Structures are given as C-alpha cells and as structure tokens.
Amino acid sequence: MGETSSAGGGAVFEEHPLRQTLLDEVHARPFPLLEAPLRSIHLAFMNANTDAESELAAVSALFRAHGAKPPAAGARYHRSPIDIGILRWERHSEFSTYTWESKPGEDPLREVAPRGPFGDGFTQPGPLLSALRLIFLPDPGDAGLEKLLEAFDPVSLSVSEVTQGKGLFATDLKQDPQGYIRYLVVDHGMSLSRAGSVILRLHEIETYRTLALLGLPEAQAVAPRVRRMEEELSGITAAIRDTTELTANRELLARLTNLAGELEADVARISYRMSATRAYDEILQYRIDALDEKPTPGHGTLDRFLARRHKPAIRTCNSVQKRQEALAQKLGRAIDLLRARVDIDLEQQNGELLESMNRRARMQLRLQQTVEGLSIGAISYYLIGIVGYAAKGLKEAGVFPVKPEIVMGAAVPVVLGFVWMMVRRIRKHHAEHDDG
Structure with missing residues (x-):
C-alpha cells in the first residue's frame, strides 16, 4: 500500500x-491553448530501434539546446516554450511525435518551412513516418479563403466546417515539395482550447491514418500466399474424397500438416501488424467523429474522402486476416477428418495383422501338438526297443526267462505314459517361464 x-x-x-x-x-496531455496565426510542424517517427531512455536523453538535450527545461526522469510527454516557439514531444509504444509551433510567414502554405528545432542538432528516434504542416489563420474572408485554397489540389481537396461553424479546415492529403502533408485551419471564433483540440485531432488523424496503412504492404504480400494455400487445400480435399489407400492418406495428411505449418508462420509474422492496423484505424475513426465535420458547398469532407481512399486499404487488411482464419479452420477440419480416416485404416490394418498372427499361432499350436504326438510315439518306440534289447540280453543270460516280445508288449503302455508325462511337464515348465 x-x-x-x-x-x-x-x-x-x-x-x-x-x-x-x-x-x-x-x-x-491537455489540449493546448492555440491562437491564430500559427504554423505547426508535426512529425511522427517509428521508435522500435530506440529505447525510451536513449530517446529521453536526446529529447532532454534538444530542449536544453533551445533554452528550455528538459522533461522529468521517466517522462513520455513534454511540452514547453523554447527560444523559437513551443516544442511538444510524446513517446508512444511504437512511435514518437514531435510538434513545433511558431509564427507563419507571408505565404504560409507555399513557403519553404523552416527546420526550426529539427535541424542538424536533432536526433530522430527512428525512420520518419508522418510529416504534417498545419497553418492556423484568422478569418481571411471569402475571397482570402478561396485564394488560400488554390494552394491545394482541387481533385482531392476536402473542406469542412467544425465546432458548429466556428472553425474550418482544408487539406488535400498530398505531400508538398518538402514532404509535408498540408492542412489549413481557419478561425471563425473558436476559443483557444477549442482551436487547440481541433488542431491536436488533425495531428492525430494524420499520424494514425499513416500508421493504420502500415498493415497494407504486409496484407498485399501475404494475399497471394493465402490464395495459393486455398487452392492447394481445395486440391487436397478433392483427393481425400477419391483416396482410400492408407499410404495415399498418409501422404495427404503430411501435405495438410505442412500447409498448416506454413499458414501459422504467416499468421505469426503479420498478426501484430494486422492487430495494430485495426487499433489505429479505430482511433482514427474516433478522432474523425470527434471533429463533427460539416460539409461546405462544393467540397467533400475528410471523412468521406478517407472512406473512399483509406477504408478500402483497411478492408484489404481485414479481409486477408479473415481469410487466414477461415483457412486455418478448414485446414483443422481437413486434418481431423484425414487423421480419423488414417486411424481407422491403421486400426483395421492392425486388426487384420492380429488376426493373421492368431491364425499363425493356431497353426503353430496344431503343428506343435502334432509334433508332440509324433515325438511321444518316436521316443516311446526307441525306449521300447531299448527295453526289448535289455529283455533279450537278460533271457540269453538266463536271468529273466520271459520272452522279450512279452516284455516289450507290457512296456508299451508304461513307456507311453511315462513319455507323455515328461513331455507335459516340459511344456508346463516352458509356459510358466514365458508367463513369468
């Protein structure tokens, strides 16, 4: 506690x-209090290759270099006035944003934007992902607004009213010669906090719009592989229907297992990016909804433009992931079906093998019994012969006057019984030895 x-x-x-x-x-992270005229340069960098401590050290040095107090230890957000305006920094899980606010020039949408704090002494935490130049101006009047809008491409220009007509913004989402996406915000009576919230949301829209699209190249790269796997699964499924041999079923099961492994490798490789794409797109849509855009005569809204140009890319990402999920389920069912068939075939094969072994054992038992019978007869024959030789010798010596034939005849049942008992004892001994 x-x-x-x-x-x-x-x-x-x-x-x-x-x-x-x-x-x-x-x-x-409170909304900044912003007043026109203002130029806002907003940059987003991927930061996966820079740990938080290293970036914080670089950011602290940046603020100090411009005469400002550095962030606190362990901070992930800092906004402070500097010698050339106001600098804002924020670190997120996989990207970091830097925003520099200053006064614009005479022709703010066409002029070469100064580098400001992002000059030679700036250490970027990773590759640049998003760059935005936003110009916030007081109401220039209808004629002045039309002149400002001439800086944008009319084909992709979006112009919307916000904050119940107290503000207006425009963008064509195209890079200028310096690589910035340009936004124009016009003040029609917004409060400082309302203006700050609108501008911050436009920063976030541009950042999350770009982040959400990071999943598109991954989806486009894996889509042909998914299609190939779907076709291969279709062929294997057809082969399962036509195949009854155990060897062929085993080969099909091996192909299905390899296909499932290949699919899982693809899923593991892109699952994080696809999940991030969905999350960023949800944040993007929330920020757009928060703007509460109202269309202006002759122009569409940013929401409608993104619905036509951005949403298809997101649907492509979602479609690829859903196809992977469906393919994984189909593969699982096919593997279960084929494994059950292979198991049944193996059980049948094992049953046939056991039956064959039982037949062979019964034959061996009958043969053994036959051999035992013959052995008893043969051994008894030789033993009776020995008794006969002994009887003849005793008769010749005058010791035992009975005829040898009588002795041999009398010895037959005795010898047979004796040999049978001995064979039985030997067999019982072997059986006990095998059971033990």
Missing part, C-alpha cells in the same frame, strides 16, 4: 500506490 491521504471530513485512508498516477493520467 502507498501513502496516506485525508478525505471525507478529515478521515485518513491508506492509498493505492498507483492512485496518484492514475489520477494524473487524465490530465497528462
């Missing part, structure tokens, strides 16, 4: 250690 605080008529409570952090979070 954390420190104590008093509430409810002086009562003292023990605070959760994160309570103050959570309370401060909703006030961490």
